[in-house]
Amino acid sequence: MLADPQSLEDFRQLLKAAPGPDGVALQGARDRNGQLTKPPGALGRLEDLAIWYAGWRGDPRPRIEAPQVIVFAGNHGVTAQGVSAFPAEVTVQMVANFKAGGAAINQLARVAGARMDVHALELDRPVADFTQGPAMSEAEALGAIRVGWQAVDPKADLLVVGEMGIGNTTSAAAIAHALYGGEASDWVGRGTGVDDAGLVNKTRVVAEGVARHARDGVDGIGILARLGGREIAAMAGAIAAARMLRIPVILDGFICTAAAACLEATHAGALDHTVAGHLSAEGAHVRLLEKLGKAPLLSLGLRLGEGSGAALAINVVKAATACHSGMATFAEAGVADG
């Protein structure tokens, strides 16, 4: 069994000591890719995806049979500042909807052939409003990271982490601003649909939070605790646990990517086992992905969260490995290889 992080410092050390891809499997997959019945490079990014996946799984001819989607939910004290177009009660109501199978992510997980788990994190106890103090104490952040860590099925062969949390685009914008600087307005978007006045207010809230919490010596994990939320910390924990288990991860939208960015800021390379599933319509997602050097697989104008864009991208990664592992080589098919 994968040992839990015992403290935030332990979590930092685990990130640093995490395994890389299997070099032999990577080379085997590259060699196989060069022999498949297609002009070199003709499957575009599907080829890179299949090789990347093979390296992390340690298998030059892998199959995807057990994808897992995990949705984490959390509530945010910063909603008291009027930063969302929807009331905070929607978080608990949507959790009931996930459990009843009625949300978009239930349908998308089913289409992708993925198992889906839902973890609601202390919804009756929102994290603190970060304009007033740290969103979470170290102990609270660790607790949420551990929920995410333990939620990953060691037998899964592909992972999507998604979230539900009214107010969490404010938290994600504050994380991005704290990690990458610029102006607060560079990172703030409309979330569930705030109007122009709402956007101005949200920008002020993000600027205040970052001015209060982003100081020299506060790393990605420190930022995660001070400006994040339980569902955001849980996503970070799950992404890190997947790395220990060599399970490739597909990142979802703006909030999921902000959670992931906290890991990369703490230890460069911590996201090498991840791909960006899609580009969210939340304005700053494109900037965040650029900072991480990740090109999204899909761009469909989604801005839902829940893991929806990443769940759609499971089908793309599955298609990439199906081609890679199922296609005949030139020699097997008796096709002239130019």
Ligand SMILES: O=C(O)c1ccc[n+]([C@@H]2O[C@H](COP(=O)([O-])O)[C@@H](O)[C@H]2O)c1
């Ligand atoms: O994934 C995204 O890029 C995304 C963009 C905008 C909104 N959301 C979802 O909307 C909620 C947060 O929006 P807000 O306006 O309450 O901060 C939260 O439940 C997210 O899952 C998600």
Ligand SMILES: Cc1cc2nc[nH]c2cc1C
């Ligand atoms: C209805 C609703 C569903 C969501 N799913 C993820 N974020 C959401 C926000 C709202 C408001």
